Structure formats: structure tokens, C-alpha cells
Amino acid sequence: xxxxxxxxxxxSNEEEPVHLPCNHSTxxxxxxIHWYRQLPSQGPExxxxxxxxxxxxxxxxxxxxxxxxxxxxxxxxxxxxxxAVYYCILFSGSARQLTFGSGTQxxxxx
Amino acid sequence: xxxxxxxxxxxxxxxxxxxxxxxxxxxxQATTMFWYRQFPKKSLMLMATSNEGSKATYEQGVEKDKFxxxxxxxxxxxxxxTSAHPEDSSFYICSAGDLKRFTDTQYFGPGTRLTVL
Numbered sequence: 001x002x003x004x005x006x007x008x009x010x011x012s013n014e015e016e017p018v019h020l021p022c023n024h025s026t027x028x029x030x031x032x033i034h035w036y037r038q039l040p041s042q043g044p045e046x047x048x049x050x051x052x053x054x055x056x057x058x059x060x061x062x063x064x065x066x067x068x069x070x071x072x073x074x075x076x077x078x079x080x081x082x083x084a085v086y087y088c089i090l091f092s093g094s095a096r097q098l099t100f101g102s103g104t105q106x107x108x109x110x
Numbered sequence: 111x112x113x114x115x116x117x118x119x120x121x122x123x124x125x126x127x128x129x130x131x132x133x134x135x136x137x138x139q140a141t142t143m144f145w146y147r148q149f150p151k152k153s154l155m156l157m158a159t160s161n162e163g164s165k166a167t168y169e170q171g172v173e174k175d176k177f178x179x180x181x182x183x184x185x186x187x188x189x190x191x192t193s194a195h196p197e198d199s200s201f202y203i204c205s206a207g208d209l210k211r212f213t214d215t216q217y218f219g220p221g222t223r224l225t226v227l
Contacts, residue, residue, distance in 0.1 A: 041221070043218035044218045046218075087153075097144050098144070100154040
């Protein structure tokens with residue numbers, strides 16, 4: 001399975017943008033890039049996903065490198081409620097399960 | 111959006127007893143559900159894939175006789191931890207995807223925290 005690499009932790013100030021990086025150098029052509037986040041003592045929550053083009057939704061934006069070997073999740077204005085572990089996951093249509101890595105613990109400072 | 115519920119949210123049991131955890135997709139049908147286990151400060155580990163109307167598929171190292179999975183309908187999967195021991199204490203999370211409507215995304219339940227005394 002193609003794997004992802006994320007920093008263990010990041011900090012951000014409240015109301016500032018946050019850029020969470022993810023490297024996936026062995027990504028295959030059919031792998032979608034998914035982002036989930038997990039707040040303490042809760043199940044993961046879907047954030048966004050994409051294949052090749054940049055994507056935007058109400059929660060975040062996803063910027064995908066042209067060679068698809070890396071991507072960046074962008075939170076435009078971090079709030080205290082965005083403090084969570086963020087997981088970058090490659091999802092292949094042939095395998096319906098998600099494989100979680102260690103993720104990035106985002107701390108938002110007031 | 112799609113909603114997945116789990117029941118109970120928290121359970122404490124004595125060593126040697128069995129505990130059943132339910133996972134329901136509330137507003138969509140799920141032919142496949144997934145069960146994960148998460149230890150403190152660790153990532154989610156996939157335990158098994160629950161398939162409606164057929165046997166579950168277990169990941170390597172997960173005992174199928176200890177973690178019984180039943181997926182009796184398109185909206186309900188259950189995980190039974192049999193003869194629970196303290197080392198089974200963990201956070202159990204299920205997920206489901208509606209392949210008809212939400213291709214490529216999984217929706218997670220809120221999790222069940224199991225404590226075995």
C-alpha cells in the first residue's frame with residue numbers, strides 16, 4: 001500500500017491560516033488523497049478529498065502538487081475547535097478500507 | 111451528510127464477560143462496514159471488514175473467534191468482544207460508506223470506549 005508521511009505535530013495561532021503538509025511519493029494513478037481529522041475521544045471526521053485538481057469545501061482547501069507526490073490541507077482561519085489529529089490517507093477505489101498513519105497533531109493557540 | 115451511530119458510547123465490564131457494540135448507518139445503506147481499534151495516543155488500526163450477508167474479513171493478527179462480527183442488515187453491524195480481558199480495553203470505532211451516494215468517503219461512528227476490569 002502506498003504510504004503517507006506527515007509531521008508529528010504543528011502549532012498555529014487562532015484565526016491564522018494553517019498549512020498541513022503530506023508527502024506521498026509512491027502514490028498510484030488511481031489513489032485519491034483523503035483527509036480526515038479526529039478530535040479527542042471522537043471518531044474521525046471526513047474533511048476533504050481530491051484526485052488531481054485542487055479542491056475547496058466549507059471546511060478546508062486541498063492543494064495537490066502537479067506530480068501528485070505531495071499535498072497540503074489548508075485551513076483558512078484556524079479556530080480552537082480545529083485542534084485535532086489530521087490524517088492524510090491514500091484511498092484506492094479497489095480497496096474500500098482506509099489505512100491510517102500517525103497523522104499530525106494540530107495545536108491551535110489562542 | 112451521512113450519519114453513523116454507535117452504541118454504547120462507553121462500557122465497563124468484568125474480565126471474562128462478553129460485550130456487544132452496535133454500529134448503525136442512520137440515513138444510508140452500507141453493504142460494507144469497517145471496525146477499528148485505537149489505543150491511547152495511537153492511530154486507528156483496522157480490525158475487520160464487515161460484509162452484509164457474508165462473513166467478515168479479519169486483518170492479520172485479529173482473532174475472529176474473539177471479535178465476532180455480524181452484519182445482519184444494510185444498516186447494522188455488531189462487534190462482540192467475547193471473554194473480554196483487560197488488554198481488550200480500547201476505543202472501538204466503526205465506519206461505513208454508501209457507495210451509491212458517497213463514493214470514496216467513509217463516515218465514522220463516535221466510538222465506543224471499552225474498559226475491562
